[in-house]
């Protein structure tokens with residue numbers, strides 16, 4: 144199986160968790176794009192979706208799936224999203240596509256976070272993938288200095304503006320021994336909107352696809 148076939152298999156498996164007549168939380172990225180395409184095949188069974196990015200909203204609408212404003216949605220059973228890295232404890236690094244803040248908001252509302260991924264995303268310890276941090280533009284240099292104090296090596300993601308009008312610092316060389324604490328510590332820096340550690344609210348179900356097929360962990 145190619146990596147794309149693995150992503151598609153994980154996305155297709157996630158359909159089993161979608162209940163009829165519900166609004167579905169939808170993440171962002173290349174794996175989620177396969178999920179959106181799969182969701183389109185059952186679009187007449189669902190009410191619509193809440194999306195974590197302009198990119199996903201566009202794809203959902205192109206399939207004729209209604210996209211709701213999260214402010215008008217009280218209950219979200221499931222949120223389906225990919226990850227850049229995930230551990231056996233279901234902690235993740237996300238935000239490779241700069242959608243981390245909206246992803247974290249939709250995930251916070253959802254009862255269940257279903258992570259879909261190919262097995263290259265599974266790691267023992269988080270941090271090989273540089274940790275994305277969304278920052279208010281005027282605070283960029285200050286936040287970068289604070290991230291150095293936390294032991295990281297921040298790099299400005301040139302030319303990228305998030306859907307919220309902010310910038311991204313990718314933090315290299317962090318040793319992420321305690322992801323929950325680091326998530327809170329980085330979020331406490333003034334000027335940080337949020338960071339890509341999903342540890343305090345990790346995944347509830349992991350659909351991981353490798354050469355041996357589909358594995359579901361919960």
Ligand SMILES: O=C[C@H](O)[C@H](O)[C@H](O)COP(=O)(O)O
Nearest residue numbers: 172173174225238239240242
């Ligand atoms: O901001 C982007 C998201 O966190 C993605 O879910 C993450 O980067 C994984 O994306 P992909 O499925 O393309 O590897």
